[in-house]
Amino acid sequence: MDSLPPELLVRIVSFLPSTADLISTRLVNRRYAAIAFRPLFELLRFSGQRQDHHPPWPPPTPGRELSEGQVGRTRTVEFVKLPEVVDEVLGLSLVQFTKTFIFDPAYYRERFWQDYLTQLENEMHEPVDEVGFNPDDDSEDGSELEAAIERVLEHRRTRPEREADIINAAQAIWTEKIAEQKENEEAVDAALEKLFRVMAALEKIEIKSWVFDGSVLYPGLEACPSYLIDAQRRGSFPTTFFLEILARALYATDRKIKDLRVSEFFAERLHDSPATRHLFTGLQHIRLDMLHVEFLADEAPRFQVLVELFKCAQPTLQSLSIMAGGKWPGLPSRGGHSLLKILSHEPDETPLVFPELEFVQLGGLILSTPPLLRFLRAQPRLKRLEVSHIYLSTFDAGWPRLVEGFPASVEGWKVSGPLGHEPVFAEGPAAYNWMMTWKPWQLPPTSGWKAMQRKAETYFERIS
Amino acid sequence: MADNSMVTLMAADHIEIQATLQAVKQCATLGTMLEVLDEQQTLGLPIPVLEVSGEALKKVIEWCEYHREDMVVETEQPGVAAQILTSLPQWDTEFFANIGDKDLLIKICNASNFLEIPLLLQYSIFVIAQALRGKSTEEMRAFLNIENDLTPEEEQKIREDNAWAMPQN
Numbered sequence: 001m002d003s004l005p006p007e008l009l010v011r012i013v014s015f016l017p018s019t020a021d022l023i024s025t026r027l028v029n030r031r032y033a034a035i036a037f038r039p040l041f042e043l044l045r046f047s048g049q050r051q052d053h054h055p056p057w058p059p060p061t062p063g064r065e066l067s068e069g070q071v072g073r074t075r076t077v078e079f080v081k082l083p084e085v086v087d088e089v090l091g092l093s094l095v096q097f098t099k100t101f102i103f104d105p106a107y108y109r110e111r112f113w114q115d116y117l118t119q120l121e122n123e124m125h126e127p128v129d130e131v132g133f134n135p136d137d138d139s140e141d142g143s144e145l146e147a148a149i150e151r152v153l154e155h156r157r158t159r160p161e162r163e164a165d166i167i168n169a170a171q172a173i174w175t176e177k178i179a180e181q182k183e184n185e186e187a188v189d190a191a192l193e194k195l196f197r198v199m200a201a202l203e204k205i206e207i208k209s210w211v212f213d214g215s216v217l218y219p220g221l222e223a224c225p226s227y228l229i230d231a232q233r234r235g236s237f238p239t240t241f242f243l244e245i246l247a248r249a250l251y252a253t254d255r256k257i258k259d260l261r262v263s264e265f266f267a268e269r270l271h272d273s274p275a276t277r278h279l280f281t282g283l284q285h286i287r288l289d290m291l292h293v294e295f296l297a298d299e300a301p302r303f304q305v306l307v308e309l310f311k312c313a314q315p316t317l318q319s320l321s322i323m324a325g326g327k328w329p330g331l332p333s334r335g336g337h338s339l340l341k342i343l344s345h346e347p348d349e350t351p352l353v354f355p356e357l358e359f360v361q362l363g364g365l366i367l368s369t370p371p372l373l374r375f376l377r378a379q380p381r382l383k384r385l386e387v388s389h390i391y392l393s394t395f396d397a398g399w400p401r402l403v404e405g406f407p408a409s410v411e412g413w414k415v416s417g418p419l420g421h422e423p424v425f426a427e428g429p430a431a432y433n434w435m436m437t438w439k440p441w442q443l444p445p446t447s448g449w450k451a452m453q454r455k456a457e458t459y460f461e462r463i464s
Numbered sequence: 465m466a467d468n469s470m471v472t473l474m475a476a477d478h479i480e481i482q483a484t485l486q487a488v489k490q491c492a493t494l495g496t497m498l499e500v501l502d503e504q505q506t507l508g509l510p511i512p513v514l515e516v517s518g519e520a521l522k523k524v525i526e527w528c529e530y531h532r533e534d535m536v537v538e539t540e541q542p543g544v545a546a547q548i549l550t551s552l553p554q555w556d557t558e559f560f561a562n563i564g565d566k567d568l569l570i571k572i573c574n575a576s577n578f579l580e581i582p583l584l585l586q587y588s589i590f591v592i593a594q595a596l597r598g599k600s601t602e603e604m605r606a607f608l609n610i611e612n613d614l615t616p617e618e619e620q621k622i623r624e625d626n627a628w629a630m631p632q633n
Binding site for chain 1: 573589590594611613
């Protein structure tokens, strides 16, 4: 009877996202024990998830702590408790096998509840969704509908007052926790250094935001999803602060990683320091997800901090992902943007050259075509591109022109989501709703590219 | 040779299978072989596929015929995390559902690996993984045709390590 070779077993195991399945797999035989070992112990996550429930915490639901296809160990932890948890984890010899470290501890950020009130205030001015109203309203003058809308608005207006006691109590707890976090910052630094000293196999760090549901913590609140509150104010996300903390610990232990992914990245909080330079040195893969992209605007000065950090990754970088626009709605903000604000030399924005760069992924941006092309054409080994929700703001330099200018090294590219180009008016605003939609299958075969549709994505390969 | 011309493949058990050239080109191994061979000398001769049984080769060619218009897409690309496959297209779901026999499924998986058909390989791996989900160790061994070669001491050590991997707070 046929059995499968090891290289296929590894791939089969990668499709087993449940810890229980991997545990069963490890006991099949020696070969399977070795293959399933890696995904079981190579990932460690310090997460704030389930901190929005009071202990005892419910057992984790597969797929909630880790995205599909990822298994490993998630330890629920508050930022301030990191020293205790690190000691506990170091008591287990398996940490030395950790290759991927995901960091999103529960972190009580300042002004959270003020931002919550801002969110309530903003909601008061949002249009009322009439979908849920009684469709049998047959009042001739629509007075029933108007009254229903008014009731919703009144409910919104009185919500801060109704929830005031809970908000004040929550604020008091937050104030206490924030003070505790500040007091323990040095202890957290020291704990992370201890952890990284042992993590000899560490290759990848992923920093995420602590996302929680405030209405679970405080059932009297109508709704309080943290991601909506965090989005109320620029720079409120703590992930860039986490990035610097981890950079300091890596620097202190002289530990280097190959892969860095940061969610809710806020560039203006990042510093050019020996620690952040150390973090970027040797990186092969970088992914930055961000909501605010003003530092990339055409009219902005070069963003020197990131320029210097990207220079540290210049000899080694193989893949670069710049994803903007957030999860909702994924459409780009207004105005033309340029990658050369973070990926170029002075004084004329000569693109940085990454000799090993093979893959570039861009999402949720309005980009000016010439600087984008200059950057792509400067990369000697660029093979593949992936873009989603990208609009090109340069008049008369839309997608066909961009594609025509791709360097000869590009073997294939993939697009998904809405795409646009060619502003309706040359002098009009650079915004997605002032541009023409571009359908990828409009690209003629004379372009030299053959398109293939799969689900919501279109792949292109060169016509040989 | 035109893409719609027919070629004959000969499996390990000497079973001959007819296929369009276009479908055969889904198999990188055979496509390369055809490119390097002298067409005049090989025209009309069956192409030997001696690593694959007739039963498996027949199913592989059935899949290739359906997908012959598709572009061959690399499912694993350097420097990029593989996209997580969560389901198969309808036709492919039915294709694998009709296989029924798990040994034939493993043969198809091995054949697509040998013949270098990235998408069929990815799909068959996915289907095997789906079949393993929720199975006990003994059931996995039976499905994969594997003997246990672990000593009791090795098993004990694995159980101890696994205790740490069990979901905890």
